[in-house]
Amino acid sequence: MTQLEVTNPATNEVIERLEYTSHEDIHAQIERTHQAFEEWKYKDAHERSAKLLQWATLIDEHQDELARLITLEGGKPLAEAKGEVIYANSYVKWYAEEAKRVYGRTIPAHTPTKKLVVDKFPVGVVGAITPWNFPAAMITRKIAPALAAGCTIICKPAVKTPLTTIRLVELAHEAGIPKDAVSYIIASGKDAGDIFTSHQLINKVTFTGSTGVGKTLIEQSAQTVKNVTMELGGLAPFIVHKDADLEAAVDGTIASKFRNAGQTCICANRIYVHEDIADQYIERLTEKVHDLKVGNGLDEGVKVGPVIDANAVEKVLSHITDAQDKGGKLSRSVEDIQSLGGNFLKPVVIANANTTMKAMYEETFGPVAPVMTYSDLDEVIRIANDTEFGLASYFFTNDYRTGLKLFNELDYGVIGWNDGGPSAAHAPFGGLKESGYGREGGTEGIEPYLETKYLSVEV
Numbered sequence: 001m002t003q004l005e006v007t008n009p010a011t012n013e014v015i016e017r018l019e020y021t022s023h024e025d026i027h028a029q030i031e032r033t034h035q036a037f038e039e040w041k042y043k044d045a046h047e048r049s050a051k052l053l054q055w056a057t058l059i060d061e062h063q064d065e066l067a068r069l070i071t072l073e074g075g076k077p078l079a080e081a082k083g084e085v086i087y088a089n090s091y092v093k094w095y096a097e098e099a100k101r102v103y104g105r106t107i108p109a110h111t112p113t114k115k116l117v118v119d120k121f122p123v124g125v126v127g128a129i130t131p132w133n134f135p136a137a138m139i140t141r142k143i144a145p146a147l148a149a150g151c152t153i154i155c156k157p158a159v160k161t162p163l164t165t166i167r168l169v170e171l172a173h174e175a176g177i178p179k180d181a182v183s184y185i186i187a188s189g190k191d192a193g194d195i196f197t198s199h200q201l202i203n204k205v206t207f208t209g210s211t212g213v214g215k216t217l218i219e220q221s222a223q224t225v226k227n228v229t230m231e232l233g234g235l236a237p238f239i240v241h242k243d244a245d246l247e248a249a250v251d252g253t254i255a256s257k258f259r260n261a262g263q264t265c266i267c268a269n270r271i272y273v274h275e276d277i278a279d280q281y282i283e284r285l286t287e288k289v290h291d292l293k294v295g296n297g298l299d300e301g302v303k304v305g306p307v308i309d310a311n312a313v314e315k316v317l318s319h320i321t322d323a324q325d326k327g328g329k330l331s332r333s334v335e336d337i338q339s340l341g342g343n344f345l346k347p348v349v350i351a352n353a354n355t356t357m358k359a360m361y362e363e364t365f366g367p368v369a370p371v372m373t374y375s376d377l378d379e380v381i382r383i384a385n386d387t388e389f390g391l392a393s394y395f396f397t398n399d400y401r402t403g404l405k406l407f408n409e410l411d412y413g414v415i416g417w418n419d420g421g422p423s424a425a426h427a428p429f430g431g432l433k434e435s436g437y438g439r440e441g442g443t444e445g446i447e448p449y450l451e452t453k454y455l456s457v458e459v
């Protein structure tokens with residue numbers, strides 16, 4: 001079996017070599033995870049909760065180590081990586097508590113001789129496939145609610161960033177969670193996807209990644225009618241209305257757009273600013289964006305790390321040059337953007353953006369902020385909704401009527417109003433339309449791991 005080389009996107013050096021899990025071993029692991037389910041599902045909720053809390057304690061204790069791993073394999077600045085560990089762990093802590101709040105209900109019967117009861121049961125064995133952009137958070141958002149619900153789970157992390165998952169799973173075992181209740185495999189997405197979706201002992205497939213791969217998994221899952229949760233791509237609009245607090249809007253843009261070098265599914269992809277304030281906004285945004293220090297995420301003060309690999313560099317540059325060809329005004333030249341070499345790209349603001357530019361209708365996944373102006377609120381809402389995606393959207397306004405109108409009319413699952421960072425473990429996260437279905441986080445996030453059974457008793 002060939003080896004997987006995990007590389008550091010900041011240096012392109014190999015940091016670890018791992019053996020791929022053979023197909024035979026993946027099948028054997030699925031069998032063991034099924035056997036573990038037969039025991040884990042009978043643990044009472046308080047015991048599951050206690051084990052999850054113990055895991056959370058170990059994650060807290062290993063925060064620096066995990067953050068360093070995230071930076072080494074994924075490239076994001078160390079401070080941001082620490083933030084990710086804390087955020088990832090907030091899901092473990094939240095679902096440790098939610099384990100104790102899986103309620104059924106009784107239904108008033110239509111005859112005095114009957115008793116009608118609804119109860120919740122774990123779905124079973126879960127196969128999880130996750131992306132590279134949040135190697136800790138994307139996996140705890142799945143492991144924690146699955147274990148809390150009484151499911152057992154096999155994780156397939158992205159081959160670009162498997163090390164954080166491996167360490168998190170080791171810590172789960174140290175915390176006393178049975179070895180086969182949570183495990184990982186090292187496999188390509190295609191191999192894991194083919195096996196997870198066709199295996200009779202896998203009851204659920206949960207996926208975070210691109211919409212294209214999500215569609216393939218939905219299609220494959222149809223063959224065995226698997227329960228699926230899909231957290232897919234985004235194309236977030238970011239609207240700044242004329243009555244917005246300009247400084248807050250600029251800071252919100254930076255927070256939303258440049259985190260993880262623009263490689264988050266809820267990143268502001270396309271920015272729409274009212275024409276009355278557009279010049280001021282672009283000037284202030286450009287000043288702040290050009291102040292962001294770019295470099296190796298382990299270096300002090302770095303705010304923007306490398307993008308994940310050479311393919312990402314190429315894609316982001318293609319969006320920049322396409323925008324330039326269609327009349328976009330770049331805040332720095334293409335040569336300057338690439339001047340640090342390797343996988344580093346200096347962040348750029350593109351003024352004079354229009355709807356024909358790729359950056360306005362395709363997920364860019366890079367440190368690029370295209371800004372288009374608008375004059376009419378209804379028209380900008382129409383443009384914002386004119387996409388197959390529906391994950392996150394943002395708007396900045398200090399008028400409550402405008403804010404409520406935008407909240408009601410934007411077709412997105414996650415909406416930030418004067419807030420560039422809306423995600424939280426205690427809130428439901430997920431998309432509409434082709435951004436997927438199912439929610440992670442909040443009371444909603446345990447539901448995808450539960451089945452409903454209804455009992456009618458004739459007494």
Ligand code: NAP
Nearest residue numbers: 130131158159188189190193209210213231232233234265
């Ligand atoms: P990706 O290419 O879809 O990969 C995600 C995962 O899917 C990886 O583990 C990958 O495996 C696997 N995969 C690839 N081909 C597969 C196949 N045929 N069958 C099954 N699995 C397959 O996405 P990415 O580039 O890693 O991540 C970026 C995307 O994820 C963006 O679109 C972003 O918006 C989205 N995302 C969404 C959310 C959300 O919560 N909605 C969160 C984060 C990211 P390998 O290891 O072989 O690459």
